[in-house]
Amino acid sequence: MAIHFSVTKALLESTVWTWGPLNHPPLTTSLRFGSDGLIKDYEHTNEYSWKLTGNLLEIFDIHGKMIWKFEGIFNNQDSITLVSFPHNDPQWGVFFALRASKANIPSHLLLASELPVPTVPAQPQQPAPQAAAKLPDAKTAQPSAPTAKEEGIRLVIWDLDDTFWEGTLSEGEISPIQRNIDIVKTLNGRGIVNAICSRNTFEDVKARLEQLGIWDEFVFPRISWGPKGPLVKDIIEKIQLRPETVMFVDDNVTNLNEAKHFVPELNVAEPDVLESLLDNPRFKGKPDPEYSRLKRYQVLESKHKDMAATGGDNEAFLRKSDIRVSFHSDIEAEFPRIHDLVNRTNQLNFTKNRWPEDIEEARLRFREEVEADFDTDVGYVKVADAYGNYGICGFYLSRKDEFLHFLFSCRTMNMGVEQFVWRRLGERHVPIQGKVGSKLEDPIVDWINVVEDVDKATETSSASANRLKVCIRGACDMMMTSNFLRTKVDTVEELNYAYEGWEIIASPRFVALNRDLKDERNKEIIARLPGIPEGRFETDILKETSDAYVLSFSQESFHGLYQSKTTGMILPMGHFGLPYHLPGGPTDKFDYTSVSHDELVNKYGVEHVSPEQWDxxxxxxxxxxxxxxxxxxxxxxxxxxxxxxxxxxxxxIGLNQTVGRDHKLLEFFAEINSIVRPLAEKYKFDYIDLNDIIRSEDDLVKDGVLGGAHFDRPVYKAISDRILSLLPASVA
Structure with missing residues (x-):
């Protein structure tokens, strides 16, 4: 009579287990069951937590889905084996087993678990292995585009022996299969790259493929005598593609099942799929006669080799990589590439707001997005490093400090580009949609330099270190101009913003107030007022860290002036909820001191102001x-x-005083110009006359008002170009 085994919680938690495919090399020899219900000392998304119900052990993946149910329990002379079929995908066709040596099980638990029962087989009878899932044959496949579950393939991983060629290399000569050589070259010409996962000696494989003239057609070859599952997983992780877009071809079903265990979303197939592979719509790809995609992955492969030489320290490697980015605003000129980025990127597409597939419809949608709000910032990002130029890799479009589009190509994965760009653009809110491949808050990137254009081969990181730093101070006109300027220079923006409903403006008064704040009494007065954020009076005009200063004074019309009875300090104050100005025009201001706290809160809806502050x-x-x-x-x-x-x-920057329908505003702008321009000439400062640029109402923003303060995007681009023409080339 054999001895059956009863599984207990104490037994599971007190024992170290070997785990892997039954009758194959194990995946780990150190798996443990934690008392907190989690799997310990072995990490895989398929084996995350566990539960014991009666005598039935179940293991769940990281999402809580039951993957393994151990219905077979076998008590052999020297070991205990728990066996499960993969319940999440029966097509795997292979049993997995937990095994523990009795020598490692505490004797009291072993005795308590053994019960006499009728004899059972020492090993379960496995069903015949099922063939790996095949792609639909080209003759029967529907001509329509692949469904969401059948994405286009972007990478094919090849087994070699009896798959890519006939025969086994380690056992003698092999016979090349010309069809497969042609497939590899054709796929590369379609932008679908090829990798190798083979049990062989690396040097022998490389020599044979070089003889065939095809070694350089592959990337990320993984050639060793180890298990293929981890190797396939490593290829996919290094090449930074989603498994749904990868196909692994091997003549051994066990290898396919093992790979699918490590990468559940992976597509797998046996070699007979190769007969019609090029006709299958999933392998259509896109024409790439220059092999540009293959070259990019060869660069990526080279980077991984160099990173390994640094001991795997990614940041140390990145600091040596001379990563450069440049910002650009000519979206229309590069629209086909940007359209492709918006609709094709996933892993680093944080917003996932897609455009129509038709490029002209998409172009109209883009223009609508830009014109929907005056405060729109839009641009694209190019990236290059010591290994090559990656071209246009990023696109962003924001409105009022929130991104509608914020996305990057996976070419820049793990380079820190998305974090760098996000911080450089002011850490605007990103409404993240779906899964993304990185966090914007981490790491803090200090290894990327901004250059004028990464396509200029002569511009290096040393040149970028000499980029001009320009302080831009003003209202909305400067905000829009700054969006264009930052593509060429480093910018310090001192622009209007809202704080708890109060309008924080960049008026000269707030620079000059630093003199008043030398009086401690004024500091105490400021501390008791509402609407004063921390750092309100800080300015680079006093710090003097910038190389150039661009100043505009349209905000002089914004706020009323209030004078302290105690010290004489004069302070502008303005809130979006209170009347902006009276019928007399921009200089006819509403008196805030005439408003009681009750009116402030209940009539005007002002928040965050206490009765004590207002009184x-x-x-x-x-x-x-x-x-x-x-x-x-x-x-x-x-x-x-x-x-x-x-x-x-x-x-x-002078103000528009001639074009627009708000005549009182234009008169006020003319008064400001009459004060500023003569003074600027006296100090020998450069002066840009806006009315040399703004000629008609066609140059004003289409806001239905046409007042004269806000302009169409080409005007801001023209202002930016004028500014750049007046700046020195770089810092000496």
């Missing part, structure tokens, strides 16, 4: 009205003197 403001400050010419001129002289003493390049 202090009303009692401490006197309303002076709107724009004050003498104060403005005084503040300008303070700034201009600082800039001249620091010998900084200064460019003044």
């Amino acid at each position: 202090f403001f009303r009692n401490e400050f006197v309303f002076l009205g709107g724009f004050n010419k003498d104060l403005f001129l005084k503040d300008l002289r303070y700034i201009f003197n600082r800039m001249m003493s620091a010998q900084k390049k200064v460019i003044i």
Whole structure:
């Protein structure tokens, strides 16, 4: 009579288990069952947690799906074996087993678990292995495009012996199969790359494939005598493709099943699929006569080899890679590539807002997205490093600090490009859709340099270190201009923004207020006011770290002025919920001190202001009205003197005073110009007259108002070009 075995929780948790395909080399010899219900000392998404119900052990994947149910328990003389068929995919056609040596099981648990039962076979009878899933034959396949479950194949991994060629290389001469050689070359010409996973000696395989003139047609060859499952997984991880787009071809069904265990979403097939492979719509690819995709993966392979030489320290490797990016705004000129990025990228497409497949419909959609909001920033990113030029790899489009599109090609995977670009664009909100291949918050990237254009082979990282740093200070016009400028220079943006409903403007008054804040009483007054964010009075005009300063003064019309009764300090104040200006025009301002706290909250909907703060403001400050010419001129002289003493390049952007329908606003802009332009000429600062650029209402933003303060995108591009023409080439 044989001894049956009863599985207990104590037994599972106290024993070290060997795990892998039955009657094959194990995947691990150290699997443990944790008391917290998790699998320990072995990591795979298919084996994550466990549960014991009665005498039945079940193992679940990382998503909580039951993968293994151990219905076979076999008690041999020196070991215990628990056997399961893969319940998530019966096509695997292979049993997996947990095995433990009795010598390693505590004796009291062993005795408690053994029960006399009728004799059972020492090994289960395995069903005949099922053939791996095949692709539909080209003669019967539907001519329509692949479904979502049958994506186009982007990588074919080849077994060699009795698959790519006839015979076994280690046992003697092999016979090449010309059809397969032609398939590899044809696939490369379609942008579908080829890799190798073979049990052989690397040097022998390389020599034979070189004789056949096809060694360089493959990337990421994995040639060794080890198990193929981990090798296939390694190829896919290194080449950075999703398994659904990869096909593994092997004549041994066990190898296919093993690979599918390690990469469940992998496509697998036996060699007879090769007869009609090129006619199958999943292998259609895209014409790539220059083998550009193969070359990119050869570069990637070279990078992995060099990274291995650094001991696997990815950041150390990246710091040596001379990674460069450039920002560009000519979207229409590169629209076919950008259209492809938007609709094809997945792993690093954070927003996944697709365009129509028809390129002209997509172009119309893009234009609608750009024109839907004045505050739209759009551009694309090129990437290059010491190994090559990757071309256009990223695209972004944001509105009001939120991205509608933020995406990158997998060519840049693990380079830190997406993190670098996100931070450089101000860490705007990214509404992430679906799964993505990285986190934007980590790592903090300091190994990437911005250059004017990565396509310029002579521009190196040392040149990028000499890029100009330009401080841009102003309102909406400067915000849009900055979007174009940052593609050529490093920018420091001091622009208008909202804080708890208060409008924070870049007026000269807030630079000059730094003189008032030397008085501790003024600091105490500021600390008791609402709407003052931390760092409100910081400016690069005083830090003097930039090489050039671009200044605009349209925001002088925005806020009313309030003077402290205690110290005489004059402070502009403005809130989006309160009246902007009165019927008299931009200088006719609404008096905030006339509003009670109850009206502030209940009539105007202002939040984050306590009764104590508001009462202090009303009692401490006197309303002076709107724009004050003498104060403005005084503040300008303070700034201009600082800039001249620091010998900084200064460019003044004049205001539009002739084109538009808001005549009071245009009159006010004309007054500002009449003050600023003569002073700029006196200090020998450059001055850009906007009315040399803005000729008609066609140049104004199509907002239904045509007031004259906001312009169409080509105008901002023209302003940017004028600024760039006035800047020195680089920092000496």
